[in-house]
Amino acid sequence: MNETIALIFIIIGITFDLFGCIGLIRLPDVYNRLQASTKCVTLGTCGILLGVLIRFGFTAAGAKALLCIIFLLLTSPVAAHALARGAHKSGIKLWEKSVCDKYEEDK
Amino acid sequence: MRSKILTFMVSFLLWMLLSFSPDWQHIVIGILVSFLVALSMGDMFTNEAHKWLNPRRYIWFLYCLVVFIWECLKSNIDVALRVLNPRLPINPGIVKVRTILKTETALTFLANFITLTPGTLSVDVDKENSCLYIHWIDVKSQDVEEASKIIVSNFERILKEVFK
Numbered sequence: 689m690n691e692t693i694a695l696i697f698i699i700i701g702i703t704f705d706l707f708g709c710i711g712l713i714r715l716p717d718v719y720n721r722l723q724a725s726t727k728c729v730t731l732g733t734c735g736i737l738l739g740v741l742i743r744f745g746f747t748a749a750g751a752k753a754l755l756c757i758i759f760l761l762l763t764s765p766v767a768a769h770a771l772a773r774g775a776h777k778s779g780i781k782l783w784e785k786s787v788c789d790k791y792e793e794d795k
Numbered sequence: 796m797r798s799k800i801l802t803f804m805v806s807f808l809l810w811m812l813l814s815f816s817p818d819w820q821h822i823v824i825g826i827l828v829s830f831l832v833a834l835s836m837g838d839m840f841t842n843e844a845h846k847w848l849n850p851r852r853y854i855w856f857l858y859c860l861v862v863f864i865w866e867c868l869k870s871n872i873d874v875a876l877r878v879l880n881p882r883l884p885i886n887p888g889i890v891k892v893r894t895i896l897k898t899e900t901a902l903t904f905l906a907n908f909i910t911l912t913p914g915t916l917s918v919d920v921d922k923e924n925s926c927l928y929i930h931w932i933d934v935k936s937q938d939v940e941e942a943s944k945i946i947v948s949n950f951e952r953i954l955k956e957v958f959k
Contacts, residue, residue, distance in 0.1 A: 722930075752813065765907040
């Protein structure tokens with residue numbers, strides 16, 4: 689029973705990781721790509737780790753998976769934020785069909 | 796001083812979870828390492844240690860986590876649908892929003908939550924004017940007030956209770 693639930697979580701995780709990668713290829717500029725990769729890859733990887741946690745229960749491996757989930761949730765948005773800010777500061781333009789850029793106006 | 800004690804406790808707990816064997820060798824090394832960490836970096840961890848003792852904050856934090864997980868699921872499905880749609884229905888732009896949160900921790904959490912919720916990614920924080928610049932994959936309104944209402948007001952309400 690546990691194995692089946694764990695497997696379902698791992699499959700969901702891998703699917704979202706795949707969507708994140710497709711987004712990385714299909715979307716037009718750095719900022720949109722960061723959106724897809726941050727969101728989908730965070731949930732996807734958390735799903736895989738949750739599957740591991742369910743499969744092994746609260747043992748040495750399970751506790752490490754839980755800690756990895758917490759660290760991933762804390763660090764991946766910070767990394768995305770740093771990349772987006774760095775890209776904007778170094779002058780990378782938004783996609784030409786973008787609606788507005790308030791950050792550029794306020795600088 | 797309180798901040799150092801708190802750092803010691805948190806790092807020791809993390810160590811015990813990572814090593815996961817209640818063996819005296821692990822415990823001694825854990826105490827030594829956490830003591831060194833607390834001594835050298837304890838003051839950076841938090842500057843409002845008294846806030847950690849209030850149980851009401853933890854209840855709000857749990858509620859906050861539930862809302863967050865729900866939003867995170869929604870955002871993933873949203874992005875997945877956009878990416879898989881052959882016409883690629885995106886309408887991106889960077890908007891500015893205003894927030895009522897002031898403390899550093901609260902702003903950090905708000906920025907992180909914004910990044911992991913549907914269609915938004917925080918690009919920069921202006922602490923003096925408490926504004927955030929947000930990349931929005933589907934811009935619904937360019938007006939500051941309107942955008943603030945759609946993006947941040949929901950989380951602001953909860954985070955205010957946790958960190959105020």
